[in-house]
Amino acid sequence: MSSTEQRFLRYVALGDSQTEGVGDGDDTVGLRGFADRLAERLAPHNPGLRYANLAVRGRLARHVHEEQLAPALALRPDLATVVAGVNDLLRPGFDPDEVAGHLEAVFAALTAQGVRVATVTFPDVARMSPLARPLSPRVAALNERVLRAARRHGVAVAETAHHPVVTDPRLWSPDRLHAAPLGHDRIAAALAHALAVPGSDDSWTRPLPGPPVSLPTGWRGAAGELRWAASFAGPWVGRRLRGRSSGDGRTAKRPRLLPVRAAG
Template structure:
């Protein structure tokens, strides 16, 4: 197998929320991909630099230079989702910088994996604002991937991600089933066989009655939306006290 090292760069999507290990730490699609790649390469090494809540400029400034310095064979780059949710979202600047980052990563000789994000707007408020912004970001990712020969994982085109079972309680982060499906897509793009069960669509939940659905919305708003708004108002991030779970390249079975 070609890849002896893999560095994952990004935010909560790549850190692995909401797919917990038994100890409460997060696994996620990148760990699943790394575990599969390690099967065929005894010398395989893996780093995951992703931290929840990170905005695109922070990912670029903090994680990309570290990833470049490691000179891995494979890099995943997924960022911009948190920026789409901010009033300060600047699509032109983000698109330009996204292209520059992928060009830099490809310039090291690494294979690069990028993502068109799945549609989360049906489960979140502000769809009329978030939807067009996400479309701009996804379009830029697709164009960049084609321009630089990166592996494009098109989650937006996969209708299974419209199944609520694919998402965690906060409706923004993937569930374990969602992460497994992402890992299957990534490995397929790399030409590596994955666990076929990861791509079996889970059963959809039965539709809730109107009152039950509104009650669920109210619970969600109290548990997840209100804390998110409070962090925005106070200038805080969910990742302020979080460090990368695997900051250095190391064998997959070792803690980085």
């Protein structure tokens, strides 16, 4: 290990469904996700690494702040990832300053304890679904504020928003909100690169092999959008109208620091 490499012994992940690992496995076989995959990338270079994942699907940024920060600090991590805000920007009353304020409070509390913190920026969801076009300004507003907060607190940022590959349909689950296994692996690679993990590089920014895949257009595209709305958007709206969340009754999948085995 060179003198410039930082060693991590306790990694804690905070966030919502993406950090929990939705889209990478399922509730029957278990979820993996980018945080698990990042821990596996860290393990060969950090003997004795232990990892906890406090994320719960459906959580807003304020929930991450109010429910996950204190347990995270109690675990005394030296590395934390904080990824949240997408559930907020889907809500009618989205306020980017309020959301970023909660995320910055988490950044500040962790870094004040000497924790190395990493986060991501979010891709433009309109590039994955035309029906999501009204959300584009919200994504841009949230990303801008996350970047400013990250700079103020020395947080490492994987700027996934800038690279066309991140909206390749092959990286996304059918619901277009959660990464597929290949997408979770790219997020883990992006965070490893932002943290300068040995062996990491910018290969996560490159296009996938083979011909590019694009969403269908014309009547086929319209039919696909209607199927997506009926299968995924409709149930989500229904839960909101009933005051329900996909995370109701759920707790963190890995609340304690446990050993990590290296990838492979």
